[in-house]
Amino acid sequence: MEGDATRGTTYRIVLSGELGDDFAFLFGDLLLERADGMTVLTGRVLDQAQLHGLLDQAQNLGIGLFSVEAVAETDGSDAKEGRQ
């Protein structure tokens, strides 16, 4: 993503099941970590279109989506919270 630290929103996406680091590239610049049988993806997402693209990657793998959360506000105007 661009180095512009003020654009986009930071999201935390949790997937059911642990994925190895080899899968990280599917999720762009998000950080991929594992915890308690889940995969946690964290990072800045530019906009809704990009967010849905990332969620599609999970769907393409047949991996369950556990939760999607915005965890930080940037310019305050469009931070949204969405839990699945």
Added chain:
Amino acid sequence: MPRTQGLRPGGHVTQPVLIATKLHPPDVREQTIPRALLSERLSEGSRRRLTLVACPAGYGKTTLVAAWRESEAARRPIAWLTLDEGDNDPAVLWSYVIEALCRACPSLRESISPEITSTAPITEVALPRLVNELVAQGEIALVLDDFHRLSVGPAVDSVAWFIEHLPSTVQLVILTRTEPPLRLPALRAHGELLELRADDLRFTQREAGEFMNAHLNLDLSAEDIGSLVERTDGWPAGMYLAALSLARAAEADRGARVRSFGASNRHVVDYLTAEVLEAHDSLTQSLMVSTSILERLSGPLCDAVTETKGAAARLDALSRSNLFLVQLDDESDWYRFHHLFAQLLRVELQRRDPDSIPALHRRAYEWHREHGSTDEAIHHALKAGAVAEAADQVVAAWAPYGNDGKHFTVLRWLRGFPDGFMVDDPRLRAIEAWVLALCGQPAEAGAAITAIEKSDQLGEGPLPDGFPSVEASLTTLQAIFIEPARGDVAFQLKLALRAAELVAPGTTWRSAVCWAVGWGLYFQGRYDEADRWFEESVVEGSAAKQWIAAGGSLAYRSLIAGLLGRHGDQHRLADQAARLVREHRLEHVDGEAPLALAASLMARDRPEDALSVAGQAVDCLRRSGQQLGLVDALLQHAMVLHALGDEAGARSLLGEARSIVDVCKDPGVMGLRLRAVGFSPSVRSSRRDGELTDRELIVLRLLGGSLSERDIARDLYLSHNTVHSHTRSIYRKLAVSSRADAVARARELGLL
């Protein structure tokens, strides 16, 4: 004239063809288990409007419905279509659906053909036709697989329309990973929806046992089966991956493997992919991983991409022994990976050799460019970063795709280019303008043209689609589509004449350009000049097979003949135009031929016959966005209604016509012609400069008789001076200098 037609740029451009593999119903594989209860439920779905199978990847949707199809096909025809992103273009989608239905129901071919989507508007004409024809066919089912590959847009909307209007004899079965926006809550509420979801397709203990032991010959204990079911949650793809992994192990070790798998937290796909791949020799592995970038695989294509030989045999072997490689036709030419597996292979490709990916795409592009489909060639070129080559492909192929009604496809190609690229390529931007106009967005097209002109970067040189230059292309586009939609005749004529300078006789686009000039002159009331241009258009159009231009021009020639009182020619030309339109199946795109026919029938005093044709003209021209053509048609239709005694109907049409004319910057003579019609609309109309006043019209009518000006004055209780000044004003407005000329001109304009 909403569409162009008839281009055949030289060389090896692939015409849009139907891809047979999309229409091939998947075979039932012996490794898969029968699921009788689910099949029964699918059959019960015939009583409801929509049957939906909605689950994530790997639940066995396709397998289930393919098996159902095999047994059910004995009772009724079942059509199959596998969707992909290309079907987001409604013209593409419905040409495939119609072909699928025709293959299942051959008698349907006598009444409808997939080509209807190239010439008829989808929801207004093609779909209602299809629905009507289906009613006559009896029980039939249509399966649409991979529906999630359509995104929100006109294609999905057209499917929603189709669902609403389905005859009760048609069962629509949709397989998808995501719930589509097809008004499902309403269907559910009315009991019109049958759904099978993940929980329905999960393997039970019994099914898992049957699958692993009876079909895949693993001989696992019930305990082990149970453990696998729990670990994968009954996910069929997960179970299959586990089976492939376990098959590699010695029987004695399988139990241990199941246990360690059960103890791991790793997601099934991560745990097992490496295992599954390692079951194959390294050449086969390399083949699978490298070809994961392809949508569909064939022996020759894979050989080209991997730069080896012998792919065909490997693919054949793989497809027989595995479920993850699916055969797409009966001849064993084409295959594809199960989408889930393809995704896993791509992860593996990224892990093993990420730098090779652009080169793989480039080889795929080169193969498709020579042997395959333009659509896939462009896709791979863009992925390879070969943006300039992709642009060349688009420039060479857009016209045949556009001619076939597949404008949305071209738009999708353009949207695939990197953001900055299009700005620098005037050819692509010109195509974008054309496609936006063809997609029914003349305002956006106009904006695109303005942007191009501002950038001052038009480029030089002839284009593969037949235009001598980008400037010629844009000027023609404006003259044909954009200006007629804006309603400024003088400006349109100027552009059309400029286009005529740039596009020489004997070239592909000449007839369309001549039509545009004729159009402008016609709406300026310069009928003799217009007629000469339309005549050239007919000759050029017939030679270049540009039937829309030729047909439209014949129609205008007929209208002109009628206005000039040459009724013999009028009727002959109207019939010729109608015949040409019918012969080339342009009934739905050409509004001018029915208009000419209506005028011709009215001149022969047959308003009852003229009625439906006039209505047709209005409908068609309304859809085309061509303002003044529509006014012409509304006027004609109004006159027909008036002749049949429907004054209210006539007035309403005239009101609509008047409201269009009022907002046109320069409606040419249409304002005048409207006002001259004997009955005035009850709409407050602002008279334009240069139009005759009511008084002047009355004087003009009297000038058509034999009274002297003095006598006219006496008749009207006016002074001679007043009449004289009216007369001078009339001459000025009609651009004539004698009474005789004024009368002749007035007759031309339909005022007398």
